Amino acid sequence: MTALCPNCGHIPIRVPPTHKCPECGVFSHEWMIYDWESYASSRRQHLKCNILIIIMVVINIVALVTFESSNVFFWMLNVLSIPATISLFLCLNDLRGQAEYEGHHSRAALPWFAGFSGF
Numbered sequence: 001m002t003a004l005c006p007n008c009g010h011i012p013i014r015v016p017p018t019h020k021c022p023e024c025g026v027f028s029h030e031w032m033i034y035d036w037e038s039y040a041s042s043r044r045q046h047l048k049c050n051i052l053i054i055i056m057v058v059i060n061i062v063a064l065v066t067f068e069s070s071n072v073f074f075w076m077l078n079v080l081s082i083p084a085t086i087s088l089f090l091c092l093n094d095l096r097g098q099a100e101y102e103g104h105h106s107r108a109a110l111p112w113f114a115g116f117s118g119f
């Protein structure tokens, strides 16, 4: 996994242990990862998760309407389709953008719903 200096764009094999760029000498905590394949595979993974969430929401809506449910919790679940749809389009956009790819942050590997896992 190659890294990318956020200051000068130098691409060493990996992040220097000192976090100091051998090219421009700038110290940074914000080293980017420069690996399109790993970035694209994490994007494809998120894409699948988002599609799965959207399918679940559709099934949920059909079930709620069919059974005329008034369960607030299940109605609230439908709200998940909003971030899932936004994320879906962002992922598609990212996957098309190989030409503009300029490295990514390690946190880009986390999907939007990773924040919910804390609950």
Ligand SMILES: [Zn+2]
Pocket: 005, 006, 007, 008, 009, 010, 021, 022, 023, 024, 025, 026
């Ligand atoms: Zn540098």
